[in-house]
Amino acid sequence: MISFNGLERMMLLDWLNYALLGLLAIALLTAAFTDLRRRQIDNWLNAAIALTAPLYWLAAGMAPWPDIAIQVGFAIAVSAVLVGLWHFRLIGGGDIKLLGALALWIAPASYLTLLIVMALTGGLLTIGIAAFHVMARRKGRPIIPYGIAIAVGGLWVLGVEHLPAGVV
Numbered sequence: 001m002i003s004f005n006g007l008e009r010m011m012l013l014d015w016l017n018y019a020l021l022g023l024l025a026i027a028l029l030t031a032a033f034t035d036l037r038r039r040q041i042d043n044w045l046n047a048a049i050a051l052t053a054p055l056y057w058l059a060a061g062m063a064p065w066p067d068i069a070i071q072v073g074f075a076i077a078v079s080a081v082l083v084g085l086w087h088f089r090l091i092g093g094g095d096i097k098l099l100g101a102l103a104l105w106i107a108p109a110s111y112l113t114l115l116i117v118m119a120l121t122g123g124l125l126t127i128g129i130a131a132f133h134v135m136a137r138r139k140g141r142p143i144i145p146y147g148i149a150i151a152v153g154g155l156w157v158l159g160v161e162h163l164p165a166g167v168v
Contacts (some may be wrong), residue, residue: 017059020052021162024105028151028158031098035147041094046101053104075103078111095146102154110157118153125149 027049031041053071062068079100085091106114126144133142 013059013061017056018162020056020059021158023052024049024056025155025158028154031094032145032148032151035094035145039143039145041098041147043094043097046094046097049098049101050104053101056105070108071104074108074111075100078103092146095150098147098150102150106154106157106161110161113160114150114153114157116153117156118149121152122146122149 027045031045034045035041054068057068057071062071079096082091082096082099086093086096102114103111122144125146125148129142129144
């Protein structure tokens, strides 16, 4: 059996923490790319993000009470609000699942930053796609791949909150 002293255990958890955050960043880039190409964010990707959150909680040293309980409750609340928006066709199903899964990873205060960056990016993205739509003389409403804006917001928070000072 392998035995770790306190410092070794902390280093292992730090390594796991950064590895999981790196995987989350790759998942966000994948979500943005697939939403751009197919206007769809795959369920398996959203499920993978949600199901790896408990590993992140462990690596980050979150306590079951109140840390993890707050995170889970927050994710449920975020998902409930988003389902309401989906009911009125204001957001897509893949976007709901991605934002709900991210709520398991990102603290409530930092989630507000994600929403602000997402809204600004989404606004610019919408203006750009609408302009292209008009210039190309396309009929109907343009479809906005909002997974790109969600990914930018998520990556922003990961960079600001989790990268060592001086890297960003």
